[in-house]
Amino acid sequence: MDRLVLASASPARLQTLQSAGVAVSVVVSGVDESGVDAPDTATLVAELARLKAEAVLPLVQDGDVALLGCDSLLDLDGTPQGKPASRQEASEAWRRMRGRSGTLLTGHHLIVRRGSLTERVTRTASTTVFFADLDDDEIDAYVGTGEPDHVAGAFTIDGLGGPFVTRVEGDPHTVVGLSLPLLRAMLRLVGVRWYDLWEARV
């Protein structure tokens, strides 16, 4: 196993893996997330991650493969928040979030196929995110950049939203959309060592 197939259109997930030296190919699942329901946010992100990875598996050519699907949502008071549907929704989300904390949950579904054996591992990582107490003008300015439109919970920790997150408790990569230490542990459960996936380095 010398490459990971990422079943995600997320530039943040791809960048996270590439920065960690992982040889990665992207096959976007195109899964419609809208109709999927679950009793809680942790279960929902795990199910969405599973749907994405399983949708891509048949698209990957035969042979051995390690394939990962992910999904991220912000849980605020038990309510899952994905990407805002509008600028208005992003503003309303920030008015709820400011000065408080929420839990960013990222589901991971790993499929490893070796010959006729296919193994699956699903795990969810959670990181608590503490938000600065933005005033209305800051919220309007940040929402106006358009960055919140594309990210779960309408914020980033590694982009324009950086100043608006005062601290995190847990793996920060989970917030960006893919927990590297969790993926390492998942791979190990199915006999893949992290360094097997490192891009050949000169």
Ligand SMILES: Nc1nc2c(ncn2[C@H]2C[C@H](O)[C@@H](COP(=O)(O)OP(=O)(O)OP(=O)(O)O)O2)c(=O)[nH]1
């Ligand atoms: N760079 C960055 N991206 C973030 C952050 N928080 C959330 N995101 C992004 C990661 C994902 O691209 C997106 C969450 O949406 P999804 O989990 O549905 O993934 P996405 O629709 O991007 O692609 P996919 O459904 O996997 O094909 O939000 C952050 O702090 N930094």
